[in-house]
Amino acid sequence: MRPLFVLIKCEMGRAYETAREAVDRIPEVSEIYSISGQYDLLGKFYLEPGDDPGLFVTEKVQGLPGVKDTFTLITFNAFAGGGARGGDR
Amino acid sequence: MRPLFVLIKCEMGRAYETAREAVDRIPEVSEIYSISGQYDLLGKFYLEPGDDPGLFVTEKVQGLPGVKDTFTLITFNAFAGGGARGGDR
Amino acid sequence: MRPLFVLIKCEMGRAYETAREAVDRIPEVSEIYSISGQYDLLGKFYLEPGDDPGLFVTEKVQGLPGVKDTFTLITFNAFAGGGARGGDR
Amino acid sequence: MRPLFVLIKCEMGRAYETAREAVDRIPEVSEIYSISGQYDLLGKFYLEPGDDPGLFVTEKVQGLPGVKDTFTLITFNAFAGGGARGGDR
Amino acid sequence: MRPLFVLIKCEMGRAYETAREAVDRIPEVSEIYSISGQYDLLGKFYLEPGDDPGLFVTEKVQGLPGVKDTFTLITFNAFAGGGARGGDR
Amino acid sequence: MRPLFVLIKCEMGRAYETAREAVDRIPEVSEIYSISGQYDLLGKFYLEPGDDPGLFVTEKVQGLPGVKDTFTLITFNAFAGGGARGGDR
Amino acid sequence: MRPLFVLIKCEMGRAYETAREAVDRIPEVSEIYSISGQYDLLGKFYLEPGDDPGLFVTEKVQGLPGVKDTFTLITFNAFAGGGARGGDR
Amino acid sequence: MRPLFVLIKCEMGRAYETAREAVDRIPEVSEIYSISGQYDLLGKFYLEPGDDPGLFVTEKVQGLPGVKDTFTLITFNAFAGGGARGGDR
Amino acid sequence: MRPLFVLIKCEMGRAYETAREAVDRIPEVSEIYSISGQYDLLGKFYLEPGDDPGLFVTEKVQGLPGVKDTFTLITFNAFAGGGARGGDR
Amino acid sequence: MRPLFVLIKCEMGRAYETAREAVDRIPEVSEIYSISGQYDLLGKFYLEPGDDPGLFVTEKVQGLPGVKDTFTLITFNAFAGGGARGGDR
Numbered sequence: 001m002r003p004l005f006v007l008i009k010c011e012m013g014r015a016y017e018t019a020r021e022a023v024d025r026i027p028e029v030s031e032i033y034s035i036s037g038q039y040d041l042l043g044k045f046y047l048e049p050g051d052d053p054g055l056f057v058t059e060k061v062q063g064l065p066g067v068k069d070t071f072t073l074i075t076f077n078a079f080a081g082g083g084a085r086g087g088d089r
Numbered sequence: 090m091r092p093l094f095v096l097i098k099c100e101m102g103r104a105y106e107t108a109r110e111a112v113d114r115i116p117e118v119s120e121i122y123s124i125s126g127q128y129d130l131l132g133k134f135y136l137e138p139g140d141d142p143g144l145f146v147t148e149k150v151q152g153l154p155g156v157k158d159t160f161t162l163i164t165f166n167a168f169a170g171g172g173a174r175g176g177d178r
Numbered sequence: 179m180r181p182l183f184v185l186i187k188c189e190m191g192r193a194y195e196t197a198r199e200a201v202d203r204i205p206e207v208s209e210i211y212s213i214s215g216q217y218d219l220l221g222k223f224y225l226e227p228g229d230d231p232g233l234f235v236t237e238k239v240q241g242l243p244g245v246k247d248t249f250t251l252i253t254f255n256a257f258a259g260g261g262a263r264g265g266d267r
Numbered sequence: 268m269r270p271l272f273v274l275i276k277c278e279m280g281r282a283y284e285t286a287r288e289a290v291d292r293i294p295e296v297s298e299i300y301s302i303s304g305q306y307d308l309l310g311k312f313y314l315e316p317g318d319d320p321g322l323f324v325t326e327k328v329q330g331l332p333g334v335k336d337t338f339t340l341i342t343f344n345a346f347a348g349g350g351a352r353g354g355d356r
Numbered sequence: 357m358r359p360l361f362v363l364i365k366c367e368m369g370r371a372y373e374t375a376r377e378a379v380d381r382i383p384e385v386s387e388i389y390s391i392s393g394q395y396d397l398l399g400k401f402y403l404e405p406g407d408d409p410g411l412f413v414t415e416k417v418q419g420l421p422g423v424k425d426t427f428t429l430i431t432f433n434a435f436a437g438g439g440a441r442g443g444d445r
Numbered sequence: 446m447r448p449l450f451v452l453i454k455c456e457m458g459r460a461y462e463t464a465r466e467a468v469d470r471i472p473e474v475s476e477i478y479s480i481s482g483q484y485d486l487l488g489k490f491y492l493e494p495g496d497d498p499g500l501f502v503t504e505k506v507q508g509l510p511g512v513k514d515t516f517t518l519i520t521f522n523a524f525a526g527g528g529a530r531g532g533d534r
Numbered sequence: 535m536r537p538l539f540v541l542i543k544c545e546m547g548r549a550y551e552t553a554r555e556a557v558d559r560i561p562e563v564s565e566i567y568s569i570s571g572q573y574d575l576l577g578k579f580y581l582e583p584g585d586d587p588g589l590f591v592t593e594k595v596q597g598l599p600g601v602k603d604t605f606t607l608i609t610f611n612a613f614a615g616g617g618a619r620g621g622d623r
Numbered sequence: 624m625r626p627l628f629v630l631i632k633c634e635m636g637r638a639y640e641t642a643r644e645a646v647d648r649i650p651e652v653s654e655i656y657s658i659s660g661q662y663d664l665l666g667k668f669y670l671e672p673g674d675d676p677g678l679f680v681t682e683k684v685q686g687l688p689g690v691k692d693t694f695t696l697i698t699f700n701a702f703a704g705g706g707a708r709g710g711d712r
Numbered sequence: 713m714r715p716l717f718v719l720i721k722c723e724m725g726r727a728y729e730t731a732r733e734a735v736d737r738i739p740e741v742s743e744i745y746s747i748s749g750q751y752d753l754l755g756k757f758y759l760e761p762g763d764d765p766g767l768f769v770t771e772k773v774q775g776l777p778g779v780k781d782t783f784t785l786i787t788f789n790a791f792a793g794g795g796a797r798g799g800d801r
Numbered sequence: 802m803r804p805l806f807v808l809i810k811c812e813m814g815r816a817y818e819t820a821r822e823a824v825d826r827i828p829e830v831s832e833i834y835s836i837s838g839q840y841d842l843l844g845k846f847y848l849e850p851g852d853d854p855g856l857f858v859t860e861k862v863q864g865l866p867g868v869k870d871t872f873t874l875i876t877f878n879a880f881a882g883g884g885a886r887g888g889d890r
Contacts, residue, residue, distance in 0.1 A: 005122075020168065034764070036161075040766075052212070054343030054344050058188075062190040070190075071215070072215065073125060076125070076322070079108045079112045079120065102329040102330050104329075123321030129325070143841075144835070147815070147835070162837070180300075197344075198346065211344065214339075214340060236366075236390070237372070241368075248368075252302060252392045252498075254497050255300065257286045258298060283499070303519045304392065372522075378524070387525060411568070428481075429478075429570070430480060432675050432678070433479045435467070435468045435479075457685040460677065479681070482694065550700075554702065567626075571694070587877045588878050602724070606748045607748070609657070610656070612655070613645070613657075633859075639856055657856070659854070659875045728878075741880075745806075745879050745880075754806060787835070791823070791832065792824070
């Protein structure tokens with residue numbers, strides 16, 4: 001399964017509420033990061049091969065409280081890290 | 090360790106060359122994704138707590154062949170996915 | 179007939195509702211795609227040669243529920259795909 | 268098969284050369300449209316389910332003569348036109 | 357007299373209403389075009405040499421129903437078309 | 446015939462050279478205006494109904510000396526000025 | 535004393551009201567110009583050396599009726615015009 | 624006479640050279656300010672009523688050494704400062 | 713401890729209120745500057761090594777009255793000023 | 802003395818070289834931070850009251866090796882941190 005990344009802009013003061021809600025409500029969540037820059041959160045989700053990313057983002061991510069805007073990044077190919085610290089932990 | 094995400098814009102036609110070089114040369118690579126949108130690659134790196142992300146991006150990521158611009162996203166907090174599909178694989 | 183493409187930005191959580199409404203209400207719809215990136219939908223429409231694209235977008239597309247903004251792409255010339263997979267299906 | 272759309276910005280005066288080259292060289296081309304607005308061309312491609320859109324755009328589309336920048340739009344779901352003029356021709 | 361061009365962004369679904377109102381209410385209108393792209397209308401107006409374009413746009417154009425934003429293009433010099441189809445009709 | 450408008454950005458110091466060349470070389474020119482703002486020139490052209498605006502802009506306008514970028518505005522509908530000063534002169 | 539320039543974006547139809555209010559209420563006004571482009575007004579103010587430009591803009595300029603946004607341009611050095619028309623009038 | 628304002632972006636390290644050249648070469652200069660923000664200089668010029676601002680900016684301002692881009696702000700109306708510090712000095 | 717910088721955009725006329733509130737309410741404040749440009753304030757904060765910058769900005773900075781948007785700049789490395797005026801005062 | 806902040810964009814791979822050069826060459830440096838986001842460095846400088854910030858940035862900062870663009874933030878007022886961790890260290 002390839003991850004789907006979604007950049008999430010939240011209403012002022014609500015980013016961490018949104019993140020907690022995402023983790024509680026959305027089983028597809030792998031990780032949600034609060035991040036620096038113009039957006040507040042970077043969500044990493046794993047969808048089933050048959051799932052529709054557009055429907056998922058529209059209904060599940062944009063449906064979270066405090067979400068003001070989203071930008072979906074589709075991953076095409078993953079070049080796994082072969083180095084000493086390669087892979088997730 | 091918290092991951093560091095870097096959005097990478099490459100010169101025309103060189104994104105996959107850059108990605109392969111990153112995986113070969115940079116031990117800190119966890120994953121490199123080719124992605125849709127304005128940037129070509131999304132790099133996920135794990136740095137040692139003492140490492141300087143700025144120096145890392147400047148020397149290791151921007152030093153890769155074909156890199157035209159980078160935008161560093163620092164992760165502050167990771168809200169691990171508790172749901173059925175939570176966590177990476 | 180040459181297609182008219184319209185990029186559509188929707189209110190949070192309403193993109194798929196808007197898409198379904200478009201298909202139901204607008205006979206000129208060829209296809210509506212939910213897409214990655216800054217906009218939510220890419221609409222492909224076939225208008226009669228005499229139709230006014232501006233009026234069509236203003237009244238029919240912007241009139242759909244949940245539409246927040248539109249960007250009209252006029253096609254000038256279609257270079258049909260001559261290759262093995264050329265043409266639509 | 269779902270189409271892949273790519274917005275293409277060309278060097279001054281070369282858009283139609285690029286379009287003709289695309290149609291000649293790339294079997295995945297369904298249609299290439301010259302369009303109004305900030306980009307010069309909108310390419311519609313059909314890829315095999317196993318194909319990597321990122322590799323395709325990087326090597327085949329960005330490899331065309333005169334290409335200055337590209338923006339890939341991934342289609343998630345196609346809401347087929349049910350109306351009188353629905354579907355492509 | 358040199359024309360004044362104003363790009364006009366309208367509220368969703370109201371561009372043609374705004375255009376008709378402009379033609380009815382504003383004697384300085386030469387032509388109003390509905391256009392592709394980010395703005396909805398391109399207005400071409402002829403002002404008397406003594407007229408203040410800023411006051412005109414503020415009161416007459418921005419006063420039209422449905423106007424959300426305007427961008428004024430002042431023409432400095434007109435290089436009349438000398439060719440076969442030069443000049444307006 | 447409906448006019449085609451093209452916003453033209455020129456290399457530093459060359460806008461008036463470009464404008465004069467356009468008037469001399471391109472019979473479709475109705476008027477070229479030097480304008481305020483981000484672009485240098487606003488070209489107004491009349492094309493034959495069968496002409497391809499994309500090919501025209503690519504070959505004739507972008508082919509002019511000193512042209513750095515263009516943005517094509519397609520006019521859909523013209524709401525002729527009915528007022529005292531309506532129409533061109 | 536060196537002037538302070540402030541670009542002012544106003545609510546639709548209110549720019550001239552804002553300008554008149556500025557001239558009436560703010561003694562530091564040197565001139566207010568209605569201008570072409572994305573902003574509506576360019577204000578030129580002379581502050582006492584001890585005055586705080588930030589406080590001045592926040593309270594006096596942003597406090598005017600109809601002001602929607604401001605962009606402050608601080609002048610560092612003035613290269614006085616030595617030519618025939620140098621200097622203000 | 625109404626002033627013409629031009630925002631000027633210069634090549635790295637050359638803004639003050641450009642400003643000095645402007646003052647020396649261009650009699651229409653009233654003042655040139657080095658400023659904060661995205662542009663380097665704000666030029667204030669007085670043109671004769673018959674002068675063409677577009678030609679002036681293209682030939683005289685863009686012709687200065689080190690100029691990389693310009694944005695012309697046309698002043699429509701000047702609301703003279705009536706207050707204690709009104710007017711230029 | 714490395715400082716955290718946050719660019720803060722405020723509602724019209726409230727920047728100095730926001731700044732005063734920040735100094736009163738937030739012990740992590742080192743300095744708040746009112747600044748020129750698109751944002752109104754630049755906040756400099758010192759967080760404990762264990763503090764989460766994202767949570768801090770979301771709850772403490774975005775929680776201030778009058779805050780409309782924030783952009784967080786994470787400092788990676790500080791190159792202390794070795795010159796005559798190096799270091800803060 | 803009030804600090805001057807300058808956001809600095811560097812050529813790929815040269816940000817840390819530029820930072821070290823700044824510290825070595827420019828006595829006005831208080832601190833240079835490598836930062837996340839669109840710019841690479843945030844420079845904090847203390848100028849003498851009589852110094853011209855524009856000249857300083859143009860000659861000293863833009864004169865550094867590897868500098869591609871700069872954005873100057875002028876500080877108007879400093880609201881010193883009164884809290885437990887207020888002030889720099």
